[in-house]
Amino acid sequence: MSTAVAGSGKPEPATAVGEGVDTSEAPSVFDRAHRLTTAGLLMLVTFVAFESMAVATAMPTAVAELDGLAWYAWPFSAYLVASVVGMVVGGDVGDRRGPRAALLGGVAIFATGLLAAGVAGSMAVLVAARAVQGIGGGIIAVSLYVVAGQAYEARLRPRLFGAISAAWVLPALIGPVVAGLLTTHLTWRLVFLGLLPLIALGLALVLPAVRGLAVPGPDAVAAPARRWWALLAGAGIVALQYAGQRLDLLAAGLAVAGLAALALGLRALLPAGTATARPGLPAVVGARGLLAGAFFGMDALLPLALTELHGYPAAAAGVPLTAGALGWATASQLQGRRPDWSRTVVLRAGFLLLAAGLAGTALITLPGIGGWPAYLTWAVAGLGMGLGMPSLGVLLLDQSPEHRRGADSAAFQIADVTGSALLVGVVGVLVAASVTGALPLSAAVLAGVAVLTLVAVGGAVVAPRAGARPALTGDPSVRAATLSAS
Template sequence: MGGRDVATASIWDAAHRRTTVGLLTLVTLVAFEAMAVGTAMPRAVAELDGVAWYAWTFSAFLVTSVVGMVVGGEVGDRRPPGPGVLAGVVVFAAGLVVAGLAQHMAVLVLGRAVQGLGAGVVIVLLYVVAGQAYDSRLRPSLFGAFAAGWVLPALLGPLAAGLLTTHVGWRAVFLGLVPLVAAGLVLLLTGAPGGTPPADAAPWRSRAGWALLAGAGIAALQYAAQRLDLAAAGIAVLGAAALAAGLRRLLPRGTVRARRGIPAVVASRGLLAGAFFGMDALLPFVLTEQHGWSAATAGLPLTAGAVGWVVAAQLQGRRPDVPRQRVLRLGALVLTVGVAATATVAVPALGGWPAYLTWGLAGVGMGLGMPSVGVLLLDQSPEAERGANSAALQISDATASAICVGLSGVLVAGAADAGGPLWPAVLAAVAVLTVPALLTARVAGRTVAPAADPSCATNLGR
C-alpha cells in the first residue's frame, strides 16, 4: 500500500469488506452460542433428566476450548490460517449438531466439548487472519468491531435464546446456528488472503497435553468453588497445581512478572478480564439478594456495561494514531474507578441504583482497554509467533476470568450461607477485583518493548 492508500483504507473498503464481515459473523456466532446456552440449558436438563450433569455442560466447553486455543495457535504458526479456520468451524458446527440432537445428557456434554474445541481453534486463528489481512492502522477499528461482535450477543443472546427455547425448543438454539456459521465461513475464506506458512516457524512440539491439564485445573477450581465443603479444599489444591503446571508451558515466559513486551500484553488481558468479569458475574446476585430486584431488572446494569464497552471500542478505533499503551492505561484507570465505585451496591440506602452508572463506566474502560491489548499483541508478534501469542492471550483471559468469578462467588456465597449481612462480603469482593484493574494501569507502560516503542526509537536516534 502507498501512503495515500493506507490513510484512506478502512475495514469496510472493497479490499477488506468480505473478510471483515466473515470475521465478525464468526465472532458473533461463537459469542452468541456462549451467551445463549445458559438460557437454553435449564430446559434441556429438564427434558433429558440430567440435573447431575448440569455443571459439566459448561466445564466440558471450558476445558476443550483451552485445548483448542493451543491447537489453533500451533496451526496458525505453521500453516496458512484458512484450512485451520475451516477445520475449527466444522468441529464447532459438529458440536452444535451433536448437542442439538442429543437424547441423553452425556451426549449433550459431548457436544459441548466438541463445540469448545472448535471455538478455541477459531477464535485464535481469527487473530492470525487479522494480523495477515489488516494493516496496523486498521487494527484498532477491527478490534473495536470485534468488541461489538462479543458484546452485542450479551445484550441480545439471552432474549433470543429465551424466545427460541419457548416457542421452538431448546434444540433450535444449537441447530439454528449451523447455517449461519457456514455463511460466515464462506465470506471469510473467499475474502481473506491465502497466506503462506511462516518460513521461520519453530520446531513443532505440541502443547495440547499441557492445555488439557490447565483446563482441567480451571474446571476443578470452579467445582471446588461450588461445593464449599471440606473436600473442596483438596480439589482446589489439586486444581491450582494442575493449572499452574499447565500455564507455565502455555504462557510466554515472564507473564507473571509482566515482563516488557508480549508477556506484559498477555498479563494485561488477564488482569482486565478478571477484574471486569469477576464483578460482572457478581452484580446481578447482589442486586437480587441485597436490594430485592427481580431477575430481569438485576441484569439491566450489565446492559449498561455492554453499551459502554461497545461505544468506547468504536471511539478508540477512530484514533489509531494514539499509542495503544496510553489507551490501555486510560481504559484500565476508568475500569478501576468503575469497579471501585460499584461498591455503592453494598449500601442499603442507595437501593443499588448507582450500578447503572458505575457499571457503564466499567464498560467504557473495557472498551478502551481490550481492543488496545489485541492491537499491541499483533503489532509486536513476529509472523511465526502470532498463533502462539494469540492463544496465550485467550488462555490468559479465560483463566483469569474463571478464577476471579470463582473467588468473588466464594466470598459472597460464604456470607450468604453464614446468614450474616451481605454488604461486608460485597465490599471485600470489590476490593479484591479492583486490584487487577489497577495493576493493569501500572503494567500498561510495559506492554511495548523498548525496540518497538516509537518514542524510544526516537530517543535512540538522537
C-alpha cells in the same frame, strides 16, 4: 516484523508499539480489499458470541428434558476445558499451516458440536457435544488474531478490534431473549441447530478472502505436547471453579490440586515472565488476564448482589450488564477512529476507567442507597473494557513475530480464560462464605469489589510495560528464552 497487506501481497512495516500512526489516506476495514474478510470475521464472532450468551438460558430446559439435572454444570465445564485445548491447537495449526486451515478446521469442529448438541438424546452426548464446540470455539478465537495479523496493516487494527468487540454487544443484548423464546415456544434444540446456516455463511465470506494469506515458513513452531499441558490447565480451572462453590475439606483439596494443575499447565503455555509482567509480550498476555478477570468477576457478581441485597427482579438486575455492554461498544468504536493514539496510554486509561467503575459499584452495599448506582458505574467499567481490549489486541500483534503469532495468540486467549476463571472463583468463595453465615452478603460483595478494583489498578501499573520492546527480540535465542519449554 512485517505485515502482509490484504489484496497487495506487499509487506508493510509494522508500527512501533506505542507510537502514533499516520492516518492520512488510511484505508477502511470495509474497503474493497478488506470488506469480505471483515464481514466474515464479524459474522463468525457474532454467532459464536450468540451461542455463548444463549446457552445458559436454554440449558435448564435441556437438562430437564434429558433427565440430567445432576450433570447441570458439566456442559459448561466441558466447553471451558476443551476451549483451552482448542486455543493451543488453533495456535499450532495457524503457525504450521496458516490461518485459512485453522479457521476452516475451527468452524467445521464448532459446527459439528452444534449439530451434535442439537440432536443429543442423552446428557452424555450433550456434554460431549459441548466439548467439541469448545475445541472449535478455541480454534476460532485464536484464528481471528492470526488473520488480523496478516490481512490488516497496523493502522487498521484498532478499528478492526473495535468492531470485533462491538460484535459481542448484540448477542449480549438479544441472545438470552431469543434463546428464551425459542426454548419456550419451540425447542431448546434450535439454540444450537439454528446457528448452523449462519456459521456456514460467515465461513463462506471469509475463506475466499484469506485464501491468499501467507503460509508459514520454516521457522513455524510445532509443539503438539502443548495440547496436553492445555488439557491440564483446563482441568485445573474447572477444579478451582468447583472448589469455589463449596466450603468444606473437599473444596480445600480441590483448590490445591487445581492450582497445581493450572500452574504446571500455564508454565508451558504462557510466555516466561507473564506472572511478573515482564516488558513486552509477557506484559501484554498478563494484562489481558487482569483486564478480563477484573471485569468478568464483577459481571458475575453484580446481578446476584442486586437481586439479594435490593430485591431486584431478574430483568432489572440484568440492566447494568446491558449498560456495560453498551459502554464497551461505544469506547471500542471511539478508539477505532483514533489509530494515532498511543496504545499503552489507551490501555492504561481503560484499566483506570474499569477501576473507577468497580470502585463506584461498592455504593450498592451501603444502606439506604439502593442498587441504582450500578446502572451508571457499570457503564463506566464497560468504557474501560472498550478501550482496553482492542488496545491489547493491537499490542499483541505488534509484539508477536509472524512465525509465532498463532502460539502467542493462544497464550493471549488462555490468559483471558484463566484470569476470568480465577477471579470468578474468588467471588464464588466470598458468596459461599456469606451463604454459610461467615459474613453478610453486603460484606462479601464489598470484599469482592475491593479485590477486583485492586486487580484493575494493578493492570494500570502494568500497562506501560505492554508497549516496551525487550532488547534483541529478533535474536532466536532470546525469543526462545521468553517462552517456557513445552
